[in-house]
Amino acid sequence: MNNEAIEEKDLTANQLYKIYKDEGGTLKFADWLTREKTKGIFPLNGSLNEEVQETIKKVKEKEMKKTILGFPVSTLLIAGGVIILAVVASKLIKGKK
Numbered sequence: 001m002n003n004e005a006i007e008e009k010d011l012t013a014n015q016l017y018k019i020y021k022d023e024g025g026t027l028k029f030a031d032w033l034t035r036e037k038t039k040g041i042f043p044l045n046g047s048l049n050e051e052v053q054e055t056i057k058k059v060k061e062k063e064m065k066k067t068i069l070g071f072p073v074s075t076l077l078i079a080g081g082v083i084i085l086a087v088v089a090s091k092l093i094k095g096k097k
Contacts, residue, residue, distance in 0.1 A: 011019075016036075017029050027035065066073045 013033060013036075014029075017025075017032055020027075020032060025032065068076055
């Protein structure tokens with residue numbers, strides 16, 4: 001029985017519904033899914049859900065870096081460096097004339 005519970009956790013809602021129908025169930029998929037949700041069972045592929053949560057966590061970590069006025073700090077540093085180099089280069093060019 002324990003092995004069946006572990007296996008059911010890895011099955012998708014469609015696969016669980018097929019098992020339900022094979023066992024003689026008469027509900028339509030939407031009704032069956034609603035019933036499972038009200039029982040506190042939400043059929044979802046467990047490993048897929050874990051992968052989605054890990055991906056969301058990685059994106060949040062990557063995207064949630066420090067910003068100033070909505071711009072990433074690294075972008076502002078690069079843009080500032082380019083502006084400073086342009087000012088220095090223009091002063092050097094004007095000084096040589």
